[in-house]
Amino acid sequence: MSDRSPLTVAPVAGARETRQAEQLAKLLEESREIRGVSLWSDAWRRLRRRRTAMASMIALGVLVVLAMLTPLLPLQSPIDKDLKFRRLLPPELTSVTMGSREGLGFKDASLVAELARFEGELDELRRQRDAASDPEQRVQLEDRIRERTEVEHPFNQLWNRLGSVAWGMCRLRVAIFGDYAIPSIFGTDKLGRDLLSRVFWGARVSLVVGVVATLVSLVIGVSYGATAGYLGGIVDSVMMRIVDILYSIPFIFVVIFLITFLGEDSVKAWLRQRGIEQITIFYFVIGAIYWLTMSRVVRGQVLSLRHEQFIEAARTVGASTWRIVFRHLVPNVLGIVIVYLTLTIPAVMLFEAFLSFLGLGVAPPDVSWGQLLNDGVEALSSVKLFWWVVVFPGAALAATLFALNFLGDGVRDALDPKMKNRD
Amino acid sequence: MRNLIGYLIRRVGWLLLTLWIVYTVSFVLMRSVPGNPFSSERAVPPAIERQLRARYNLDAPPVRQYLDYAWGIVSRGDLGWCLRLEDYSVNQVLAEGFPVSASLAIFGLVFAIALGIPAGVISAVRRGSFADLSMMTAAVLGIAVPNFVLASIVILLFVFIIPLFPAGGWGTLRQLALPAFCLGAPVAAYIARLTRAGMLEVLSREHVRTAMAKGLSSRAVILKHVLPGALLPVVSYLGPATAGVLTGSLVLEKIFAIPGMGSHFINAALQRDYTLAMGMVLTYTVLLFVMNSIVDISYAVIDPRVKLP
Numbered sequence: 226m227s228d229r230s231p232l233t234v235a236p237v238a239g240a241r242e243t244r245q246a247e248q249l250a251k252l253l254e255e256s257r258e259i260r261g262v263s264l265w266s267d268a269w270r271r272l273r274r275r276r277t278a279m280a281s282m283i284a285l286g287v288l289v290v291l292a293m294l295t296p297l298l299p300l301q302s303p304i305d306k307d308l309k310f311r312r313l314l315p316p317e318l319t320s321v322t323m324g325s326r327e328g329l330g331f332k333d334a335s336l337v338a339e340l341a342r343f344e345g346e347l348d349e350l351r352r353q354r355d356a357a358s359d360p361e362q363r364v365q366l367e368d369r370i371r372e373r374t375e376v377e378h379p380f381n382q383l384w385n386r387l388g389s390v391a392w393g394m395c396r397l398r399v400a401i402f403g404d405y406a407i408p409s410i411f412g413t414d415k416l417g418r419d420l421l422s423r424v425f426w427g428a429r430v431s432l433v434v435g436v437v438a439t440l441v442s443l444v445i446g447v448s449y450g451a452t453a454g455y456l457g458g459i460v461d462s463v464m465m466r467i468v469d470i471l472y473s474i475p476f477i478f479v480v481i482f483l484i485t486f487l488g489e490d491s492v493k494a495w496l497r498q499r500g501i502e503q504i505t506i507f508y509f510v511i512g513a514i515y516w517l518t519m520s521r522v523v524r525g526q527v528l529s530l531r532h533e534q535f536i537e538a539a540r541t542v543g544a545s546t547w548r549i550v551f552r553h554l555v556p557n558v559l560g561i562v563i564v565y566l567t568l569t570i571p572a573v574m575l576f577e578a579f580l581s582f583l584g585l586g587v588a589p590p591d592v593s594w595g596q597l598l599n600d601g602v603e604a605l606s607s608v609k610l611f612w613w614v615v616v617f618p619g620a621a622l623a624a625t626l627f628a629l630n631f632l633g634d635g636v637r638d639a640l641d642p643k644m645k646n647r648d
Numbered sequence: 649m650r651n652l653i654g655y656l657i658r659r660v661g662w663l664l665l666t667l668w669i670v671y672t673v674s675f676v677l678m679r680s681v682p683g684n685p686f687s688s689e690r691a692v693p694p695a696i697e698r699q700l701r702a703r704y705n706l707d708a709p710p711v712r713q714y715l716d717y718a719w720g721i722v723s724r725g726d727l728g729w730c731l732r733l734e735d736y737s738v739n740q741v742l743a744e745g746f747p748v749s750a751s752l753a754i755f756g757l758v759f760a761i762a763l764g765i766p767a768g769v770i771s772a773v774r775r776g777s778f779a780d781l782s783m784m785t786a787a788v789l790g791i792a793v794p795n796f797v798l799a800s801i802v803i804l805l806f807v808f809i810i811p812l813f814p815a816g817g818w819g820t821l822r823q824l825a826l827p828a829f830c831l832g833a834p835v836a837a838y839i840a841r842l843t844r845a846g847m848l849e850v851l852s853r854e855h856v857r858t859a860m861a862k863g864l865s866s867r868a869v870i871l872k873h874v875l876p877g878a879l880l881p882v883v884s885y886l887g888p889a890t891a892g893v894l895t896g897s898l899v900l901e902k903i904f905a906i907p908g909m910g911s912h913f914i915n916a917a918l919q920r921d922y923t924l925a926m927g928m929v930l931t932y933t934v935l936l937f938v939m940n941s942i943v944d945i946s947y948a949v950i951d952p953r954v955k956l957p
Contacts, residue, residue: 473933473937475932485920602903605808619793
């Protein structure tokens with residue numbers, strides 16, 4: 226290519242050559258201007274035209290942002306129980322002051338006042354610690370500060386094990402909104418906890434389960450499938466036979482069995498010793514069963530792509546293996562992987578809800594949508610009609626799954642080359 | 649025919665292999681839990697505990713136990729005793745729960761087919777009409793709404809607000825209606841979508857145009873020439889559908905208080921009744937395997953081009 230470009234035309238050329246060179250330069254310029262429509266921009270264009278898919282995407286985006294900002298929102302406490310006055314209240318609009326429940330014993334029945342009081346006391350302790358000359362006394366005071374923060378800090382009474390980011394957000398929230406909290410517009414549950422804030426905090430767990438477990442399944446599925454497809458031959462057939470066997474195992478039952486085992490006290494203690502949270506295992510167990518379809522699809526794709534003409538063409542013009550794999554193989558597999566990804570997330574979320582509903586998933590005081598539904602169904606069997614405990618968490622879960630399914634369908638159609646000129 | 653026999657023999661081989669894997673994994677998990685069935689409750693005198701352990705073969709080395717338990721299952725079909733249910737063997741629990749779960753699952757599947765196929769056919773034939781649009785929206789809803797959410801809504805509506813059905817229990821047809829509906833609804837939604845897609849594909853084929861051109865009534869064309877071809881994807885979906893129904897019955901049996909295998913399984917899992925849970929997992933494996941094989945065979949019967957794998 227380069228030796229034909231106008232730049233290398235000999236300077237001795239006459240007028241004709243100069244004109245030719247100019248023409249060539251113009252052509253080159255033009256060809257640089259033309260931008261090929263890549264697979265992705267094409268797919269994106271088609272996806273944007275589907276209104277349902279776009280609406281789902283926006284709704285999901287809002288949901289994710291809200292779930293991430295939950296500690297910042299002026300919601301009531303998701304774990305503070307009020308068995309005396311607030312059990313199973315129907316949706317209402319009377320506003321609530323944070324920390325007003327008598328049993329909490331907050332100063333002036335207000336979170337802000339209590340926070341100021343508590344911080345003052347802690348500062349006093351810190352001053353003592355800094356003033357202490359005896360190193361032993363210092364360590365003692367340090368321990369005392371930590372202990373009191375863990376047990377008595379107002380945040381630890383109103384929220385469950387906040388991470389450092391969430392802790393900071395809670396602080397910001399108190400600074401912005403003070404004692405104000407959104408009224409219980411979703412009602413309260415059978416222990417007098419605000420359902421709106423529980424739905425929000427549950428969204429965090431449910432979404433994280435969906436994404437993390439799906440990523441686990443993605444990693445296992447793609448590497449397994451790509452290995453089988455790339456190596457081919459006997460390795461391929463053995464690996465795919467294993468997948469066949471795993472397909473015919475009713476996994477839900479095995480997983481329940483496994484979770485039963487993981488729930489055993491001694492196993493839990495063993496895991497805690499090694500610093501592994503039970504919920505982490507839960508993500509991995511769910512992720513580890515949803516990789517089968519992914520691996521089959523990826524393997525099939527890699528297998529057929531290896532002998533495609535465009536791969537051979539790329540090889541003929543001298544592209545390196547590295548370039549072939551990353552410029553030609555991966556983008557082609559990626560489309561189908563993304564389609565399966567969008568369809569796996571709802572399946573995984575549903576499975577988490579299902580397990581939590583059965584009491585085998587996320588354990589209290591963590592909240593998830595499945596668990597809220599379980600509480601709701603239990604409250605249903607009573608004489609009075611407590612519809613809100615079922616309807617709101619159920620609607621949240623159903624709407625999310627609905628949006629994810631629509632988005633998945635939309636992405637599949639957008640990335641399907643056969644659909645190209647149909648709309 | 650020889651083809652079929654060969655297929656069945658191969659399938660049985662795979663089934664045995666699968667069962668062996670499930671059994672081994674379950675056994676290892678079961679035995680790696682510390683303690684034994686007699687250590688938890690009241691303390692038993694050491695001598696008696698020794699005797700009990702000897703009686704239940706718990707004092708043998710693990711490999712011996714593994715082989716003995718497997719031999720018990722193979723030779724006598726004996727899955728052992730429940731650890732938590734008083735005076736029940738696993739076989740008894742299975743014998744009581746299986747008919748209940750099976751009839752619930754069959755009702756759910758029949759309901760799903762009876763609702764899904766006509767809905768799919770109608771929406772394909774009247775493509776773009778209001779009926780098509782509303783049915784396909786309902787189908788997406790049916791897929792998105794988990795069946796335990798559906799069950800709670802249905803209970804709210806038809807048990808508490810309009811008292812048409814009892815809230816739970818087992819035995820009468822009225823008690824069966826709601827759980828079977830909730831179990832079948834997601835499956836019906838999938839079947840409707842598959843039927844519609846299949847119908848639309850076959851409707852655009854040449855042989856359908858020929859049938860129309862020679863003057864057959866559209867009813868005859870649809871029932872004789874379109875539907876059989878359009879149902880192939882539905883038939884192959886019945887395998888996963890069975891898995892879905894089995895899974896769904898776990899929650900629905902819990903919600904509607906139905907004494908089937910599913911509720912026993914959940915209780916076994918919650919109370920760490922390992923022998924019962926293992927028996928259940930093995931049973932479900934066999935069920936799913938048999939159902940998948942039946943689907944494969946019927947697929948080959950319907951479509952002569954398909955060879956049995």
